[in-house]
Amino acid sequence: MTDTPTRRLRLFLARAGKLPAWSVLAAGTLAGCLSGGTYGLLASTTYTATSYVVAVPTAESTPESARGFAQAYGRVATQLAVLGDAQVWAGVPVRTLRDSVRTTTSPDAPMVAVSATSSHPDLAVDMADAVSRALTQHAEKTRSSTQVRLVQFSRAVRPIRPTSASPALTALVGASAGGLLGGLALLARPRRTGGDDAPVPAASVPGPATATATAAAVGGQR
Numbered sequence: 001m002t003d004t005p006t007r008r009l010r011l012f013l014a015r016a017g018k019l020p021a022w023s024v025l026a027a028g029t030l031a032g033c034l035s036g037g038t039y040g041l042l043a044s045t046t047y048t049a050t051s052y053v054v055a056v057p058t059a060e061s062t063p064e065s066a067r068g069f070a071q072a073y074g075r076v077a078t079q080l081a082v083l084g085d086a087q088v089w090a091g092v093p094v095r096t097l098r099d100s101v102r103t104t105t106s107p108d109a110p111m112v113a114v115s116a117t118s119s120h121p122d123l124a125v126d127m128a129d130a131v132s133r134a135l136t137q138h139a140e141k142t143r144s145s146t147q148v149r150l151v152q153f154s155r156a157v158r159p160i161r162p163t164s165a166s167p168a169l170t171a172l173v174g175a176s177a178g179g180l181l182g183g184l185a186l187l188a189r190p191r192r193t194g195g196d197d198a199p200v201p202a203a204s205v206p207g208p209a210t211a212t213a214t215a216a217a218v219g220g221q222r
Contacts, residue, residue: 032178048117048163049124049156051132055110055139061147066110069148073139074105074112082134090130092123100124101131111153121159128156 055070057063076082083097090097097116104113114135116127132152139150 028178028181028183029175030178032181033172033175035178036172036174044119045162046117046119047121047124047159048115049121049128049159050113050115051128051156052153053112053114053132053136053150054153055112056149056151058143058147058149063110065146066148067107069139069146069150070110070112071105071107073135073150074103076138077101077103077112077114077131077135082131082138085137086127086130086134088130089133090123090127092127097127097131100127112150114156116156117163125156125158132156 053073055066055073057066078098078101080094083094083101086097087094092100100118101114101116104115105111112135114128114132116124116131118124118127132155136150136152139146139148143149
């Protein structure tokens with residue numbers, strides 16, 4: 001007769017209950033550390049490059065209007081109308097730009113940060129600059145109606161250090177997660193019951209008889 005999954009789980013928990021507490025924690029921490037380190041070694045290294053464009057008001061506009069349009073341009077930077085032009089200068093498909101490019105804006109400054117991530121640092125620079133260039137040209141076409149110009153503030157710089165997590169960091173995160181799972185396993189395992197090493201309970205000593213019980217016993221003897 002084959003063991004059912006429930007029976008196997010009970011046998012596993014029963015065996016785990018006989019292990020010392022420190023061994024379960026050590027095994028979980030070690031397994032998590034190895035898993036996290038392996039992931040960090042096998043995962044591809046990525047680099048991020050960022051270029052900046054700034055919205056400049058014209059004589060018929062205000063700085064508040066420029067900040068508002070900077071927020072709007074930050075939203076449309078990853079749309080097909082902009083990425084369709086950027087793919088020509090970046091040399092990658094629109095899908096790659098959509099997956100790799102992110103924009104951030106500030107409520108205090110009329111600036112848009114265009115960040116691109118790639119496994120090749122030079123390609124990250126090309127994608128960030130290409131989207132910034134396409135965005136400024138898109139804003140130039142509507143300047144007569146918006147009264148705001150979008151100019152390039154800073155070109156992307158070739159990244160030197162990767163932005164992806166290092167194997168040491170992923171190993172540390174994995175060890176923490178493994179230790180946590182080990183602690184949860186300790187809480188879920190069955191408790192030890194009495195055995196050869198269990199302390200023998202002390203014999204109970206009868207308390208003094210009450211007066212009523214004593215009187216009843218004496219009356220019965222008569």
